[in-house]
Amino acid sequence: MNLTLKVWRQQGPSTPGRFETYEAKGVSEHISFLEMLDGVNERLLGEGKEPIAFEHDCREGICGTCSMVINGEPHGPVKGTTACQLHMRMFSDGNVITIEPWRARAFPIIKDLVVDRSAFDRIIQKGGFISANAGSAPDGNAVPIPKPDADAAFEAAACIGCGACVAACPNGSAMLFVGAKVSHLGHLPQGQPERDLRALGMVQQADAELFGNCTNHYECGEHCPKEIDVKVIAEMNRDFVRAAIRAEEPKQVAGSG
Template sequence: MRLTLKIWRQSGPDAPGRFVTYEHNDVNPHMSFLEMLDVLNQQLIQKGEEPIAFDHDCREGICGMCSMVINGVPHGPQRATTTCQLHMRHFKDGDVITIEPWRARAFPVIKDLVVDRSAFDRIIAAGGYISVNTGSAPEAASILVPKPDADRAFDAAACIGCGACVAACPNASAMLFTAAKVAHLNSLPQGQPERYQRVVRMVAQMEKEGFGACTNHGECEAVCPKEISLDTIAQLNRDLLAASLRGVRP
């Protein structure tokens, strides 16, 4: 396959960025999107040019590192698929593909397609934990969890923290991510002692980081590679209201 790639190049956080066009004539349909970029980078290195910086780690759809906007859509055209799991057979010979970093004030560009997502880490640190003594693994049935609660927690825990929800949102809101992390722990018995403090603190940190407000566009759910549901946001809002009625402060 032959492709024309328009890729965002930016040498550093304060440098001006621009799209650079590359003709890629050596694309195998069985390659993943990141392997296609690996081959392009190899060619750039052989020509003595700077390779394109992009984030990746597991390449198995688990870690959430592979953040890039492909033809205007975070993670590209395949529903429920991370960039690393996207394959070139979903594109056509001769296609023009635009590749950009996540665009959000709270995710500043570090270089090319790499953004700083440490704002997510600080939201997790604000409340994404439970205060229990660690030790050897407890007997599985020692804390009984109703099946619907276990399912809700498990679905929310599938969030890999990639940030596509923020990149897709016109407000650059981090509500889907934060709601997934709140819903994960607030659905379980182990999460109850800090339930209201957790939601208040994580939402306060989200606002402090400069993410926008949720105005129910639903773009986040549409691009989420783990299909985190908007229901988690409803659950967050219910817990936030209950916390405010109890007078809980960050």
């Protein structure tokens, strides 16, 4: 099939960007969206032009690296799918496809479709962890966890941190990401010691990164490639409020006897 691509090209973070139009000819319906872009880039290289910069890594939908808004939808038109797992059979001959980067102030554009998502790393550093003893692995089922809790934690843990929630949110809010992390560890016994600090710290870091505010549009859950339910946001709200109410400044984080 033959396609027309309108791709956002931007040299660097502070240079103005614009849409460039490219023709993708003879695209097989069996290849993935990223392979289609690879083909366009090979041709551009052959013509001595600069290829389209886009991020990718595992190409099997688990790393969360690919990040592009395809025809107004983060990761494209198929629900529960990353851009790398999107197949060209979802498009038809003659389609015009607009490809844009994640657009958020907290995700500055590095080049073309590549954005800087280190704001997510800083949110994780503020509490997306548990304190566990290093050493040999504990016995399986040494810590009993009720099945519904394990399931809820697992659903939230499916978050791959791609940032599609931010890209989809009309407010550029990161609350589905933060909610997934807070909910994931909050459902598990191992996550209890830092539970309050996690909710407070991660939300405040998300605010500091200048993400927008959640106003319950629910576009995030709709476009999450891992289909994380927006209920994690409600769970985070509850954890955050409870932590704020019973907040006591920590006396000492760790000590030696």
